[in-house]
Amino acid sequence: xxxxxxxxxxxxxxxxxxxxxxxxxxxxxxxxxxxxxxxxxxxxxxxxxxxxxxxxxxxxxxxxxxxxxxxxxxxxxxxxxxxxxxxxxxxxxxxxxxxxxxxxxxxxxxxxxxxxxxxxxxxxxxxxxxxxxxxxxxxxxxxxxxxxxxxxxxxxxxxxxxxxxxxxxxxxxxxxxxxxxxxxxxxxxxxxxxxxxxxxxxxxxxxxxxxxxxxxxxxxxxxxxxxxxxxxxxxxxxxxxxxxxxxxxxxxxxxxxxxxxxxxxxxxxxxxxxxxxxxxxxxxxxxxxxxxxxxxxxxxxxxxxxxxxxxxxxxxxxxxxxxx
Numbered sequence: 001x002x003x004x005x006x007x008x009x010x011x012x013x014x015x016x017x018x019x020x021x022x023x024x025x026x027x028x029x030x031x032x033x034x035x036x037x038x039x040x041x042x043x044x045x046x047x048x049x050x051x052x053x054x055x056x057x058x059x060x061x062x063x064x065x066x067x068x069x070x071x072x073x074x075x076x077x078x079x080x081x082x083x084x085x086x087x088x089x090x091x092x093x094x095x096x097x098x099x100x101x102x103x104x105x106x107x108x109x110x111x112x113x114x115x116x117x118x119x120x121x122x123x124x125x126x127x128x129x130x131x132x133x134x135x136x137x138x139x140x141x142x143x144x145x146x147x148x149x150x151x152x153x154x155x156x157x158x159x160x161x162x163x164x165x166x167x168x169x170x171x172x173x174x175x176x177x178x179x180x181x182x183x184x185x186x187x188x189x190x191x192x193x194x195x196x197x198x199x200x201x202x203x204x205x206x207x208x209x210x211x212x213x214x215x216x217x218x219x220x221x222x223x224x225x226x227x228x229x230x231x232x233x234x235x236x237x238x239x240x241x242x243x244x245x246x247x248x249x250x251x252x253x254x255x256x257x258x259x260x261x262x263x264x265x266x267x268x269x270x271x272x273x274x275x276x277x278x279x280x281x282x283x284x285x286x287x288x289x290x291x292x293x294x295x296x297x298x299x300x301x302x303x304x305x306x307x308x309x310x311x312x313x314x315x316x317x318x319x320x321x322x323x324x
Contacts, residue, residue: 004129004183005139008220008320009146011154011208012194013201017225019046020305021194021298022147024313029321030070031314034142037128038063038074041121041157042149047074050305058082060128064307073141075128082120118160119177126180129188143321151193151208155215158184158191190220192320197224197284206291221320222288222295229299230278232271240271296320 008025012018019040026038037060040047045055051063056076064072131140149157161177161184183189191212195205205222212219232240239245247268251261288295296316301309 002188004126004186004188005141006143006321007125007129007146007183007189008143009148009154009158009189009191010194010223011148011151011191012223012225013151013204016194016196016201018150018194019044019147020050020301020310021192021223021225021313021317022145023047023050024298024310025192025317025320026072026143026145027064027066027310028314028317029143029145030064030066030072031068032318032321033066033068033070035070035140036072037141037144038072038147039077039125039128039144040075040147041077041125042147043076043078045076046147047076050310052306070142075124077121077124079117079120082124085124115160115163118157122158122161122180122184123176126176126183129183148191151204154191154208155211155217158212158217159215185216185218187218189218190320191217192220192223194223194225195288196226197281197288199280199284202284202287205288209291209293219293222291222293223317224285224288224295224297226300227297228277228281231274236271237275240268240275245271294319 008029010018010022010025012021022040023038026036029036038047040056047063048055051074053063053074056074058076058078058081060073060075062071063074066072125144125146128141129139129144132138133140148154159181161180193205193208195201209219209222230237236245245268247264250268251264254264254267255261296319298313298316301312303309
């Protein structure tokens, strides 16, 4: 019997749409009738913004329901609250823990002590993924999706409990740290990397894959976000590139349809610029296709992010359920 529910960890360079993709993945899983927990760990209230709901408290709250009967619950993990919860769960320090909070010790521990914050965040994810229904013994959630820290920090974030296990030779802290790392490296977990087809994000994605693999953490899909479709037919591209389509040839056509012929140079320059952008995008796509990991392409959302847009992104993300 598996010891935790499937765990999808979503990371990516800043600006690649990581939170939006994590939200769309949660909707994709709910679209199969699943009960999904979507967690965020960076304190930005990004999930609330994407789903256009009030700021999330430190409790699991349903924020979306699919036609298939699935549900998306959201949790903004607060490290201070997680530490109080940890003290109560493992040391029965309910009242004493609140006293520590009153004197600022909790805030000190989670902001000053190296690694403590990440230990608490990953610990809460671990608890949610392992939680079972007391009546049925089934997992409470069918899947957990984590909007995780950026690619440059993801390996350190997921592997922080290795360091803790090394420091704590015995006791519940060492035992829990080892259990968390077993889950993070287990077959039920996949780390998906979000990128866009630009040189720096793609290189950071490749570096992230190498670091995660080197740390024994399971890499899932590369999620290529904001892919721009070609706006020109191949015949138009060929004509622009070989010089058959110029401002001189375009101007009379514009004039014939009632448009200013003076716009011809701008129109042709824009067409050539579009061809160059597509060429650069295709170069980065080829690099992604050669990285050794499966990939999914997601379209550029031209009208902003709302529930309908998230559903559009969710459709191609359905295969990720089998990524582990």
